[in-house]
Amino acid sequence: MSTEILRAPIDPYHLGHQPAAAGAPPQVTGHGAGGPAPKRIVVGYGFWIFILSDVIIFASFFAAYSVLFKSTAGGPTARQLYDLDNTALETAFLLTSTFTCALASIAVGQRSLKWTQIALGCTGLLGVAFLTLEAREFASFVARGAGPSRSAYLSSFFTLVGCHGFHVTAGILWLGTMMAQFYAKGFRTDIRHRFLCFTLFWHALDIIWVAIFSLVYLVGTLPPEFLP
């Protein structure tokens, strides 16, 4: 069988890439006659669907927050509560942790256990630093009588930001599990698929945080006459 005959049915619509070299696996996309997509693509797609549904949950919390933003019931307003220096520091921690998480994925690609553990360790420490700052902020709000039960505005604030914090907590637990699995089981294909899902999760958390620091903290502290 000549190469030309072999190639044509693999990717009839030129959706994928041709094999890079003889003996390399066919890079099919799941369309047409090329057969099912590689498991890595399928796993990533399935987890991507989960992340999008998670994003929709956050969208409903965002909607509740925007609707209830002015329902302070005579209690403290966003402008009186938020400390933007704290938010900037939290943002720096989370953005750096997303970067170190990306570096960990390169280290996994290189099968370097040492650098994988170092990068994941940094990611986890930055995540813990973020959570510490957030917990301190929540504690100071409650101490100032601005707990979640004070007003509808504060209920929606704690639900939205707390839900993100809960996701970061879950992510740190997952990160520890990944470090242990890489250590105990090595770079097995299934472990790396789990790790692919973890990196998607961690990067997605940072995207949610971008929306939170911009729309909750920065827009929330604008002078009231500038708000729509």
Next chain:
Amino acid sequence: MSAESREPASEYDYAAGSYVGADRPRGAGPDSDAHEVRREVAGYVLGLVLAALLTIASFWMARTNLVYGPALAVALLVLAVAQMGIHLVFFLHITTDPDNTNNVMALAFGVLIVCLVVFGSIWVMTHMNQNMMPKPMDQLIRMQG
């Protein structure tokens, strides 16, 4: 096409991580090509720098008096959307590659739902608030008269 021309997926190792790299035959060992690693790191550094610049711009804009006040909320929204785009491209590797079509379509549907939920809620509740608001006294008196 004969079945034996297609190898079962388990025969292959996959380049892991979020980087959508090429598959390679099992036992081929790590990507020892230092140039490839440098290119990947450079991509993430570029993503980090762009995201940091947009973050700094957002925080600067919220504190400065140089920007026209009523435009600030929309400007912050635009910067946030731009930064989300940077994260999607550089960290999540949502690209226009053909093998990414499904991811992009799912993302587009997700964005549609998010916009419906958020802007729909704000729209409906704003109108509810205006219509349910107690009317000023003189207006009530005029209605009774």
